[in-house]
Amino acid sequence: MATTIKKTMAKDQKDARQSVEVLKRITGGAKPQDAVVFQVEGTSISVPRKAVLLLEKVLDEMADGRSVEIASYSKxxxxxxxxxxxxxxxxxxxxxxxxxxxxxxxxxxxxxxxxxxxxxxxxxxxxxxxxxxxxxxxxxxxxxxxx
Known part of the structure; x- marks a missing residue:
């Protein structure tokens, strides 16, 4: 199954650029095995570091105005x-x-x-x-x- 973000609008690029900068600061000091904990509306969300790094990559591509596709496959x-x-x-x-x-x-x-x-x-x-x-x-x- 694939999910594609084809066209990134200027506002989305700006938001993505800001978000990726914050994520890089957060993940920069984390150990590879650590999860990253986010506080969202008073609720803690523990996200595997690999997923955060993937999100960081997606946001980085969006910030540059590129299309992004994420695909998942069975074993x-x-x-x-x-x-x-x-x-x-x-x-x-x-x-x-x-x-x-x-x-x-x-x-x-x-x-x-x-x-x-x-x-x-x-x-x-x-x-x-x-x-x-x-x-x-x-x-x-x-x-x-x-x-």
Whole structure:
């Protein structure tokens, strides 16, 4: 499930900028395992620090006028959900599964993929791409191509 904030109005940007500054001061001294306690209309709300950091990031993006999307996923994904997450077609994802690049299991006739495995594959792919790009840049510099 995804929630999107597409267009941030000027007033929202200003409010977001002020809010993110306050949140950064609050979370700056907190330990990673600490919850952050807010007082709202006389009621204490204990919020996990990770959630506050996520809110801080959302507000930071809004303050810059960017669109923001927050998505939540199950631990186990359908092939279409996994393909959407990787931004590839479902048939391409099925090839990745069948060649063993991403582990999966079958539930009846359907394939199921663990979110953790999809993230591992995506991370490995990004590392491979970055490594190849770094190599190309080094070679271009050695050849004096102006990069």
């Amino acid at each position: 186990e994904l359908s092939t279409q959900e996994a393909a959407d997450l990787l931004k590839v077609s479902r048939p391409h994802l099925v090839k990745l599964l069948e060649t063993g690049k991403i582990p999966y299991k079958k539930v009846g006739p359907r394939r199921r993929v663990l979110l953790e495995d999809v993230k591992k594959y995506d991370s490995l792919l990004r590392e491979t791409r970055n490594s190849a790009l770094d190599k190309l840049v080094r070679e271009a510099q050695e050849m004096g191509l102006g990069y």
